[in-house]
Amino acid sequence: MKSNQTASLSPRKRPTQLRATLTVSAILDATAYLLKDRGYERLTTNAIAELAGFSVGTLYQYFPNRESLIAELRHRHHQEVHAAMQRAAELNEGVNFEMSVKNIVAANVRVHAADPELHYLLSERYANIAFELNKNEPRFYMVKPKHNLIEKLLVRDGVLSSHHARTKGQVCTDIVISLTHAANKSGMSQFTETNLVDEIVCAVMGYLGRAGAAFNDEKTEGAVV
Amino acid sequence: MKSNQTASLSPRKRPTQLRATLTVSAILDATAYLLKDRGYERLTTNAIAELAGFSVGTLYQYFPNRESLIAELRHRHHQEVHAAMQRAAELNEGVNFEMSVKNIVAANVRVHAADPELHYLLSERYANIAFELNKNEPRFYMVKPKHNLIEKLLVRDGVLSSHHARTKGQVCTDIVISLTHAANKSGMSQFTETNLVDEIVCAVMGYLGRAGAAFNDEKTEGAVV
Amino acid sequence: MKSNQTASLSPRKRPTQLRATLTVSAILDATAYLLKDRGYERLTTNAIAELAGFSVGTLYQYFPNRESLIAELRHRHHQEVHAAMQRAAELNEGVNFEMSVKNIVAANVRVHAADPELHYLLSERYANIAFELNKNEPRFYMVKPKHNLIEKLLVRDGVLSSHHARTKGQVCTDIVISLTHAANKSGMSQFTETNLVDEIVCAVMGYLGRAGAAFNDEKTEGAVV
Amino acid sequence: MKSNQTASLSPRKRPTQLRATLTVSAILDATAYLLKDRGYERLTTNAIAELAGFSVGTLYQYFPNRESLIAELRHRHHQEVHAAMQRAAELNEGVNFEMSVKNIVAANVRVHAADPELHYLLSERYANIAFELNKNEPRFYMVKPKHNLIEKLLVRDGVLSSHHARTKGQVCTDIVISLTHAANKSGMSQFTETNLVDEIVCAVMGYLGRAGAAFNDEKTEGAVV
DNA sequence: AATGAATGAGAATTCATTCAT
DNA sequence: CATGAATGAATTCTCATTCAT
Numbered sequence: 001m002k003s004n005q006t007a008s009l010s011p012r013k014r015p016t017q018l019r020a021t022l023t024v025s026a027i028l029d030a031t032a033y034l035l036k037d038r039g040y041e042r043l044t045t046n047a048i049a050e051l052a053g054f055s056v057g058t059l060y061q062y063f064p065n066r067e068s069l070i071a072e073l074r075h076r077h078h079q080e081v082h083a084a085m086q087r088a089a090e091l092n093e094g095v096n097f098e099m100s101v102k103n104i105v106a107a108n109v110r111v112h113a114a115d116p117e118l119h120y121l122l123s124e125r126y127a128n129i130a131f132e133l134n135k136n137e138p139r140f141y142m143v144k145p146k147h148n149l150i151e152k153l154l155v156r157d158g159v160l161s162s163h164h165a166r167t168k169g170q171v172c173t174d175i176v177i178s179l180t181h182a183a184n185k186s187g188m189s190q191f192t193e194t195n196l197v198d199e200i201v202c203a204v205m206g207y208l209g210r211a212g213a214a215f216n217d218e219k220t221e222g223a224v225v
Numbered sequence: 226m227k228s229n230q231t232a233s234l235s236p237r238k239r240p241t242q243l244r245a246t247l248t249v250s251a252i253l254d255a256t257a258y259l260l261k262d263r264g265y266e267r268l269t270t271n272a273i274a275e276l277a278g279f280s281v282g283t284l285y286q287y288f289p290n291r292e293s294l295i296a297e298l299r300h301r302h303h304q305e306v307h308a309a310m311q312r313a314a315e316l317n318e319g320v321n322f323e324m325s326v327k328n329i330v331a332a333n334v335r336v337h338a339a340d341p342e343l344h345y346l347l348s349e350r351y352a353n354i355a356f357e358l359n360k361n362e363p364r365f366y367m368v369k370p371k372h373n374l375i376e377k378l379l380v381r382d383g384v385l386s387s388h389h390a391r392t393k394g395q396v397c398t399d400i401v402i403s404l405t406h407a408a409n410k411s412g413m414s415q416f417t418e419t420n421l422v423d424e425i426v427c428a429v430m431g432y433l434g435r436a437g438a439a440f441n442d443e444k445t446e447g448a449v450v
Numbered sequence: 451m452k453s454n455q456t457a458s459l460s461p462r463k464r465p466t467q468l469r470a471t472l473t474v475s476a477i478l479d480a481t482a483y484l485l486k487d488r489g490y491e492r493l494t495t496n497a498i499a500e501l502a503g504f505s506v507g508t509l510y511q512y513f514p515n516r517e518s519l520i521a522e523l524r525h526r527h528h529q530e531v532h533a534a535m536q537r538a539a540e541l542n543e544g545v546n547f548e549m550s551v552k553n554i555v556a557a558n559v560r561v562h563a564a565d566p567e568l569h570y571l572l573s574e575r576y577a578n579i580a581f582e583l584n585k586n587e588p589r590f591y592m593v594k595p596k597h598n599l600i601e602k603l604l605v606r607d608g609v610l611s612s613h614h615a616r617t618k619g620q621v622c623t624d625i626v627i628s629l630t631h632a633a634n635k636s637g638m639s640q641f642t643e644t645n646l647v648d649e650i651v652c653a654v655m656g657y658l659g660r661a662g663a664a665f666n667d668e669k670t671e672g673a674v675v
Numbered sequence: 676m677k678s679n680q681t682a683s684l685s686p687r688k689r690p691t692q693l694r695a696t697l698t699v700s701a702i703l704d705a706t707a708y709l710l711k712d713r714g715y716e717r718l719t720t721n722a723i724a725e726l727a728g729f730s731v732g733t734l735y736q737y738f739p740n741r742e743s744l745i746a747e748l749r750h751r752h753h754q755e756v757h758a759a760m761q762r763a764a765e766l767n768e769g770v771n772f773e774m775s776v777k778n779i780v781a782a783n784v785r786v787h788a789a790d791p792e793l794h795y796l797l798s799e800r801y802a803n804i805a806f807e808l809n810k811n812e813p814r815f816y817m818v819k820p821k822h823n824l825i826e827k828l829l830v831r832d833g834v835l836s837s838h839h840a841r842t843k844g845q846v847c848t849d850i851v852i853s854l855t856h857a858a859n860k861s862g863m864s865q866f867t868e869t870n871l872v873d874e875i876v877c878a879v880m881g882y883l884g885r886a887g888a889a890f891n892d893e894k895t896e897g898a899v900v
Numbered sequence: 901a902a903t904g905a906a907t908g909a910g911a912a913t914t915c916a917t918t919c920a921t
Numbered sequence: 922c923a924t925g926a927a928t929g930a931a932t933t934c935t936c937a938t939t940c941a942t
Contacts, residue, residue, distance in 0.1 A: 017921095020926065039353075041266060044911060055928045060913065125350065128264065171404065171424055178403025179396065199396055199436075206431030211424075245901075269936060280903045281938080291937065467942095470905065489803070491716060494932060505907050510934060575800065578714065621854065621874055628853025629846065649846055649886075656881030661874075695922080719915060730924045731917080741916065 009071040009130050012064045024062050026052040028076070031069045036117050040070065040126050071130035074122045084111040089149060097157045097215055098205060104149050105176055105200045109183075113193060116184035124181065148173055150204070159213045168211055172204050179203060234296040234355050236287055249287050251277040253301070256294045261342050265295065265351050296355035299347045309336045314374060322382045322440055326429055329374050330401055331422045334408075338418060341409035349406065373398055375429070384438045393436055397429050404428060459521040459580050462514045474512050476502040478526070481519045486567050490520065490576050521580035524572045534561040539599060547607045547665055548655060554599050555626055555650045559633075563643060566634035574631065598623055600654070609663045618661055622654050629653060684746040684805050686737055699737050701727040703751070706744045711792050715745065715801050746805035749797045759786045764824060772832045772890055776879055779824050780851055781872045784858075788868060791859035799856065823848055825879070834888045843886055847879050854878060 015021045030052035034043050045066055049056045063069050088107035092100040112119050151169025154160045160168055179200045183191055191199065209215075236249075255277035259268050270291055274281045288294050313332035317325040337344050376394025379385045385393055404425045408416055416424065433440075465471045480502035484493050495516055499506045513519050538557035542550040562569050601619025604610045610618055629650045633641055641649065659665075686699075705727035709718050720741055724731045738744050763782035767775040787794050826844025829835045835843055854875045858866055866874065884890075 015926090017926075023926080045913080046911075056913080057915080057929060058927050061926070064913095066912070127350075171428065174404055174407040175400060175428060178407060179399055182399040182403060202435045203396065203400060203428065203432040206433070206435035207428040208431070210427045210431035210434070242901090248901085270938080271936070282903050282940085283901075285938070286901070289938095465905090467903095467905075473905080495934080496932075506934080507908060507936080508906050511905070514934095516933070621878065624854055624857040625850060625878060628857060629849055632849040632853060652885045653846065653850060653878065653882040656883070656885035657878040658881070659885070660877045660881035698922090720917080721915070732919085732924050733922075735917070736922070739917095 009068045011068060011072055012062055023054060023058060027059055028073055032073055032118055035121055040129060067130040070126060077122055081111050097153060097159055100153050101204055102201045106197045108176060109180055109193060109197050112180050112184055120184050159215060175203050176200055234293045236293060236297055248279060252284055253298055256298060257343055260346055265354055292355040295351060302347055306336050322378060322384055323430060325378050327426050330425045333401060334405055334418060334422050337405050337409055345406060345409055384440060400428050400432060401425055459518045461518060461522055462512055473504060473508060477509055478523055482523055482568055485571055490579060517580040520576060527572055531561050547603060547609055550603050551654055552651050556647045558626055559630055559643060559647050562630050562634055570631060570634050609665060625653050625657060626650055684743045686743060686747055702734055703748055706748055707793055710796055715804055742805040745801060752797050756786050772828060772834055773880060775828050777876045780875045783851060784855055784868060784872050787855050787859055795856060795859055834890055850878050850882060851875055
């Protein structure tokens with residue numbers, strides 16, 4: 001095991017031929033599989049290459065080191081989350097507050113449901129592995145204050161004074177994310193996807209009601225999800 | 226690197242002399258420090274021993290392997306949480322529902338505040354390291370269904386039918402734990418301890434209100450915290 | 451093969467026990483043997499450890515990387531050269547110019563004769579391997595201007611104006627060193643040690659004579675070597 | 676890394692088309708550049724190909740392996756030295772001994788001056804890389820006994836008995852080569868080319884004078900350089 | 901109780917070389 | 922002629938663990 005301090009985390013070379021693109025995909029798929037199967041600690045580049053059906057050398061043509069595999073995996077995952085959130089935000093035009101929250105929550109749950117374990121590993125368990133990556137890449141993600149969707153809704157619908165929207169919005173986001181994650185961790189088994197969404201929306205709305213929010217739900221058309 | 230499959234996780238020998246007790250403490254302190262400093266992946270027994278001021282050999286006199294260090298650290302941490310919860314439960318006798326919840330939340334927040342990072346590492350990040358330990362040791366911890374304190378309160382106060390208490394209680398516990406953790410992760414900076422407790426209680430009560438709970442708060446005396 | 455850019459070149463830990471001292475010696479001996487046998491390019495740490503009768507791990511307890519072995523070997527070699535030159539310089543007190551030159555040349559030749567090949571490898575062939583070492587360590591070595599022994603003699607004996615002493619002294623040193631090395635490279639076979647010394651002294655004196663030096667050799671007693 | 680034992684060192688195919696000639700030149704230029712930049716140890720065929728603006732595959736169309744690149748580089752270099760020495764030898768017809776020596780020295784210095792570092796690397800530092808090459812190809816080079824030009828002069832002019840000419844001639848050649856190299860290594864900065872030639876001639880003549888040579892310089896015409 | 905030298909399996913990474921396109 | 926994806930043996934280096942002193 002050698003050190004990996006200053007090594008770049010971005011892919012070494014972008015595949016130009018179709019063949020290479022497939023190779024990279026196969027390697028990332030194998031990485032994801034093994035990451036779930038045995039964790040980062042026991043994840044070896046040789047095992048990844050073998051499972052992907054290539055030699056280690058090939059792996060290292062595209063990835064400068066082990067960490068960069070995680071980085072790329074997370075990058076791709078973030079792309080998906082980003083896209084889902086973008087879509088949810090677009091659907092929320094002209095929709096009332098609770099429905100809007102529901103749309104966001106549903107999008108979040110659904111995107112997690114695709115591969116809960118992988119999501120958990122990439123964004124919680126191994127959150128600090130290869131985290132330097134994407135430092136300056138634009139991230140449209142619920143978590144980031146700049147992109148706090150619920151805060152935006154609170155402001156949009158005048159549910160809370162913009163003074164309170166920041167903090168409360170953050171708490172709401174924490175509730176959404178952590179309940180989603182909590183469900184993930186227990187394997188989603190106790191809830192159907194719909195139930196889970198309802199529970200989470202319920203928690204958010206309950207919290208806001210208690211916290212002094214005034215909902216004026218005149219716009220009721222256009223429920224989505 | 227030797228294998229670590231079947232090795233026991235419990236400390237090798239309990240220190241009998243005072244000197245040995247101090248040695249063990251020094252080693253565990255060093256472990257905690259380095260765990261926070263570089264994570265479990267980069268945590269080496271030699272580094273721990275050196276920081277503690279002993280040789281590796283000494284470390285291995287008391288701990289059969291690397292994992293057992295984490296196990297013992299977590300064990301000690303759980304003792305503290307256990308004690309805090311025990312105390313909160315005792316204080317709750319004759320106290321109404323909301324206050325009881327508040328007591329539990331406050332105890333939870335306070336116990337996390339001592340060393341948020343270590344707590345996070347032991348119970349989230351490295352939750353699966355050395356988890357076999359204490360398999361049959363009694364654990365009194367919020368998380369465990371058996372010991373779900375809020376569920377017990379729900380039943381005690383007839384707030385929800387025992388039929389619903391299980392699920393809702395779990396969601397409440399998730400809310401408490403995850404909001405506490407979320408605050409931890411952001412360094413507690415945005416909230417005072419009291420504010421945080423209030424927000425969390427607010428979230429829990431709001432959720433339950435929405436979720437159809439009926440609070441009959443005749444017992445109002447004895448608020449704690 | 452991993453990179454080795456910023457890694458330190460100094461030994462990792464000084465052996466404290468006698469056993470460890472012997473281990474280090476054995477490792478360095480093996481390194482020297484294999485360096486001569488197959489060159490730096492084909493020198494592997496595993497081979498060194500095996501020949502020394504230890505495991506690689508032991509080697510890496512004392513040396514942080516492959517280069518540091520070369521560095522230490524060169525360091526030890528320089529110590530010897532240093533000592534020999536020191537002795538020659540001391541012997542030169544009250545000795546006339548030519549004899550003084552002869553003493554220096556003889557010391558130089560003798561020190562090279564011990565292990566010509568190793569000397570060649572360390573100071574010529576692999577001169578740029580691990581050269582950062584000893585950057586600030588005092589070196590008393592013919593090569594270094596500060597320690598140019600012949601230049602000092604030229605000044606001492608007024609053989610040349612101090613104006614010319616620097617350049618001519620450097621050329622003389624080059625002659626001594628390079629003829630010694632040249633003899634080394636051809637395995638010393640064509641010369642006995644004495645012949646070689648005579649030839650080199652002859653070259654130096656001839657050069658200086660032609661270059662306009664005025665020898666006043668009143669001090670003739672005390673010839674050494 | 677594949678083995679490189681039995682592989683031939685001569686270029687794989689001689690370029691026939693103009694384009695191919697340029698390709699080969701580009702590759703060799705890149706090789707020389709990188710050899711100086713990072714040494715043979717860190718010289719990779721991929722880097723060479725990239726710098727030359729071709730793919731590795733193309734490189735391997737013309738060179739069977741990495742060593743053969745060095746071999747060819749050295750071959751071309753030797754061609755130049757050969758030619759220079761040939762010219763010097765021709766100029767020496769009817770020229771007296773000292774002038775003849777000067778011509779040889781000057782030719783040697785000049786040929787080194789073109790690219791001192793590359794010369795040093797090819798003929799000193801990496802002298803044993805790809806040395807099998809040209810085993811039976813005629814080499815007209817100062818170093819080789821067969822071609823020892825100064826020895827020939829010593830015999831030609833009866834300066835020394837042919838008995839002594841061999842050894843003394845070799846020492847002279849060593850002086851010429853090593854002083855030239857020494858100047859190279861220090862970057863030539865301390866001498867102008869003319870000064871250097873003078874110093875070297877001075878050293879050679881001084882040595883021979885001391886060594887009992889009898890110069891009868893009746894042929895004084897035709898000094899060159 | 902404490903020491904620290906020794907172990908060695910195991911993991912990351914490189915790079916010369918081939919060959920199908 | 923040129924390309925560049927793929928190969929995989931070889932090498933460096935780590936670190937948990939043991940054990941003689």
